[in-house]
Amino acid sequence: xxxxxxxxxxxILILFSACSKESKFGIEELCLRTNxxxxxxxxxxxxxxxxxxxxxxxxxxxENNLISVFKNEQNLITGISVLFTSxxxxxxxxxxxxxxxxxxxxxxxxxxxxxxxxxxxxxxKIKFTDNNYAVTVGKYKYTVICNELSVTLFCEKV
Numbered sequence: 001x002x003x004x005x006x007x008x009x010x011x012i013l014i015l016f017s018a019c020s021k022e023s024k025f026g027i028e029e030l031c032l033r034t035n036x037x038x039x040x041x042x043x044x045x046x047x048x049x050x051x052x053x054x055x056x057x058x059x060x061x062x063e064n065n066l067i068s069v070f071k072n073e074q075n076l077i078t079g080i081s082v083l084f085t086s087x088x089x090x091x092x093x094x095x096x097x098x099x100x101x102x103x104x105x106x107x108x109x110x111x112x113x114x115x116x117x118x119x120x121x122x123x124x125k126i127k128f129t130d131n132n133y134a135v136t137v138g139k140y141k142y143t144v145i146c147n148e149l150s151v152t153l154f155c156e157k158v
Contacts, residue, residue: 024076027058027069034103064088065096070156079156080104086149090123097121097153104155105140115142126151 025033031042047058047069058069065088070079080100084093094116102112116122119135119142126146134143136158143154 026071026075026077030069030077030080030100030103034099037103038099040099063092063096065093067096067100077104079154081152081154083150083152086128090126090151093151093153094121094123094126097155101142101155105138120144121153 027047028044031044034040034042042062046060046062047067048060050057050059055070057071060067064084066083068081068083069077070081072078080097082093082097082100084090084096098112098116101107101115102109105112107115115137119137120126120133121142121144126144128148128151129146130148131146132144134141136142139158141154141156141158143156145152145154
């Protein structure tokens, strides 16, 4: 009886660990997870690669927002950003960022919403004026950069 109980406990532990979501993933998995969770239609084929002196990143336009995904040498995502202009609805840009942050950080909807509310990443607090701020929550850093023409929202692993 004891052997069966031990075997059962070990089997359950192995099965539960296999069901956890991996925190390290690439652009294809980001698109799949976001589409599944939020009924969006992100497609990894729509992302173009860019490179500057220090970073390699992917970018695409989605719902009039410029989405950038930063990756490391193993093609694993290290950060995301969403840029939207003053000609757009702030809510649309924040909603896009919200969906991507939920997927990227692994937070559930209510946890991510609480982070945004507690740290003024909301449409009534973000304005198209010169203003920048950053906050670290757990192992993620959220940065908001605003000016008269655009707002850029960043989320990156620290």
